[in-house]
Amino acid sequence: MIAALSLPHLLLADFGLSAALLSFCSALYAIPAALRKDARWLASARNAAIAPFVLLTLSVACLEGLLYSGAFGLEYVHAVTSRAMPWYLRLTALWGGQAGSLFFWCWLLSGYSALVMLRNWRRERDLQPGVTIVLMGTLLFFLGLVIALENPFNKLWVAPGGSVSAGILQPADALPFAPDDGRGLNPLLRHPGMIIHPPMLYLGFIGFVVPYAFAIAALVAGRRDDAWIRVTRRWTLVAWMFLSLGLLLGGRWAYDVLGWGGYWGWDPVEIAAFMPWLTATAFLHSVLIQEKRGMFKHWNMSLIILTYALVVLGTFLTRSGVLSSVHAFAQSAIGPWFFAFVALLGSVSLGLLLKRWEMLRGDNALDSWLSREGLFLLNNLIFMGILAACLWGVMYPIISELFTGQKVTVGPPYYERTTGPLFAALLLLMGVAPLAAWRAGAARRLGRAFWKPALVAGLLPAGALLSGIAQLAALLGLWLAALVACVTLYEFYRGAQARARITGSGFWLSFAQLVLRNRRRYGGFTIHLGVVLMAFGIIGIELFQSETQATLSYGEQLSIGSYQLRYDSLVEFPASDGRVITRATLNVSRDGRLVTQLFPRRDFFTDSQQPMTIPAVYSTLADDLYVLLVGWEPAGAGGATFKVYVNPLVNWLWAGGLVFIIGTLVATWPERRELQTAAERARAMQLPVRSVTGGV
DSSP states (O other): OOOOOOHHHHHHHHHHHHHHHHHHHHHHHHHHHHHSOSHHHHHHHHHHHHHHHHHHHHHHHHHHHHHHHTOTTBHHHHHHOOTTSOHHHHHHGGGSSHHHHHHHHHHHHHHHHHHHHHSOOGGGGGGHHHHHHHHHHHHHHHHHHHHHTSOTTOEEEEOTTSOEEEESSOOTTOEEOOOSSOOOOOGGGOSTHHHHHHHHHHHHHHHTHHHHHHHHHHHHHTOOSSHHHHHHHHHHHHHHHHHHHHHHHHHHHHHHHTOSSOSOOOOHHHHHHHHHHHHHHHHHHHHHHHHHHSOOHHHHHHHHHHHHHHHHHHHHHHHSSOSOOSSOOOOOTTHHHHHHHHHHHHHHHHHHHHHTTGGGOOSSOOOOTTSHHHHHHHHHHHHHHHHHHHHHHHHHHHHHHHHHSOOOOOOHHHHHHHHHHHHHHHHHHHHHGGGSOSSOOOHHHHHHHHHHHHHHHTHHHHHHHHTTOOOHHHHHHHHHHHHHHHHHHHHHHHHHHHHHHHHOOOHHHHHHHHHHHSHHHHHHHHHHHHHHHHHHHHHHHHHHOEEEEEEEOTTOEEEETTEEEEEEEEEEEEOTTSEEEEEEEEEEEETTEEEEEEOOEEEEETTTTEEEEEOEEEEOSSEEEEEEEEEEOSTTTOOEEEEEEEEETHHHHHHHHHHHHHHHHHHHSOOHHHHHHHHHHHHHHTOOHHHHHOOO
């Protein structure tokens, strides 16, 4: 007898699919309703734009129930779960495959849209139709892909001949089919990083639809002011923070499970996520100039359009199967539809931008390249240079295959040679820009402000040179990072000292008050300090990493740097979750003194018949000892092969990432005077404060 879905599973699947279909209809209704000028129609469109979040929440809850309970009669559940997987991985399998991750994407997008619709629109009534249409149009595209091509509620059917197919509707002569177990997640995804990394990355990606929607609405409405920027500033910061956190967590995940001894391999999918971060970072810098001086309007509109276009392009590259990557999804029929959506998005956005180009002329002209405005413009140009190098590296294999039939691989050396000098230039600008004056800038004045921190920063590479480090790239990188640290810390000190003189408070109290009263400025400086720490970590692992590989018998040892590793034993045993674990024991000494034991291992997943190498790491502030079990002889023979890395300063990278995120939170948090201004507006209009601020 052929097993089929149980009745509870069948009801959950049908209810989840019905809720998804209703959410599609609601989003579809919102677009023509938003085109009507009548306030009642706009209110109706607003409600219709909120409804998909409620409906998709119910639908996602149904799918999670099916994943958790093992409804293997659904194609998606069978593909990404198994009985041996722990409960938390069964739940996070929602975003572990193509169909589920797209569905998760739709749910997050509907959540962002609902939050936008719930804000008060009295001050931006003319933007509401455009924002609603962009948000719902984007949701319709992604939800349409899910329902038509990548439906996670597809059921399995078995034909009389034994062939198995998947679909919503039952084929003729076929019967429902539910296997006893599923295939389970790819072993690379069976890691705690699976719980947090994809959601952070998706929250960052999807969040940029909000400023994009307001920018397009402003172009349609013919608004040349910066209201759309002020309304979406916090939305943009939140999206940028999530994307930054997603990239950092992805680097840590790669460091833990991919076994190459590093955190970033210039993989095409990594770069696809990195490119919108570049343009969003440039945008967050240049909007300061528009708010302060009424300049860079062309830049800001172009950058936010480009950011969202890169989000969609990156999603297309990842999910269409055109890229060869450990991170990419399997080849899918959604590729042509994604390509068409990217083309439509680009042409409509570019057409609107060109139509309003003259309207977006700045209120002031650039007076000097050495002014703060000029240096911010240089900052944007460098970010665009890095973007161009990354985009060319990602697209070149595709272009090569299209015209020559051969896919050429673009490896890390290309990216390091092209982007390395540009990243160094960015560090230099981070050190110089805070010293420059607004409007006019003079080389002599800037030089007087620059030479002291430059001299103090030179002490670090001088000390490195005396200690035997002679690499020019390392010495230059250390000086640039130290320069940014000196200038940033001096800005903190100068501000706190001035406030202490004015208020008569102690230095540290004045410091805290200074940050609390100007969170945007000093949150940005905290981000710069995080970048400095990350730069030290990158310099350490990229320029001074050492590695060795050796085959050892029991009792033998190898040496690398100041470490000595002695191979003591090897055991093989089954785990309760379906793995067969092979684990080695190594005693680690440093300068002759025993410091720890390490247990590198290889996990073999019986359900998917795939192995997974898990490194063992001994971490200090100075470096990581990173050990991989590469191979071994049968139990009792004793021989095993180990690959060992020493990664200097790599933990400064993770610490810098934490400081980076803290700085972003500080910059995002509303300032007291901002809340007071919002409260005054609210009292004047008799509205709740929350609705006026437009915050998230």
